[in-house]
Amino acid sequence: MVDFGFDKLVLIGAVALVVLGPERLPRVARTVGTLLGKAQRYVSDVKAEVNRSIELEELQKMKGQFQTAVNDVQSSVQEQMDAANQSLQSTWSDLSVDGTNADGTIGGYGSPVPVYERPKKNWRLKRGATPVWFKQQQGVRRHAQSGAARVARFRPSRRAP
Template sequence: MFDIGFWELVLISVVGLVVLGPERLPVAIRTVSQWIGAARNMANSVKDELAQELKIQELQANLKKAEQMGMKDIAPELQESVDELKKVASDVQRPYADKSEQPSATTSNKQE
């Protein structure tokens, strides 16, 4: 990030020792390092979120493209993704379909 060499660090340390004194210098170094760590963590989390959003947008664009092509002549990896999404969607819907069928069977028994 910053191009700081050995002699620059020595100069900063000497100036910090003279200005802050030997009692407060370690506390100041810890505080500055915590701020730098927090800034790095925040930058990394923002970068990760942006990468996820870009992947989601790319997937949505590929799905729209596949829909426009009528799901014909699409790339094999895209076809695998579509098949996997269909399978997951059917697995998600299956428990709800089973639950909706059970009450109708019990109500038909009550009517008889």
């Protein structure tokens, strides 16, 4: 930028004093100072915007690198899962074709193939075993109630003061 020394600033001030006069010089100096401050703020805002755009570009490059790394890892894991699934399917098909007997035992060892059975839980029985006084204390609703009925139930009374 332009480099002004002390002697040049004194010369500019003396010329301004002669041209503008002592009455208007302070007002002009304030205006020039305000304009210089606005110009400095504008330049700093532009610098900050440029820095932000550079950082954004760097972050986008890093995001692209991470995305490619994630895709590589995902594809390798998927390949490994497919290979393991294929080997499991081939082993299972070999076992089911050759290893099971008509009575459901595997390989003739006498152990039947386990069948999944849902556990027998009766949640209504468990809810019904809770005493009514405990439900009232905990605030558990025992009866279905419409929204309008609930509002009417908890509406404050209209008493005149």
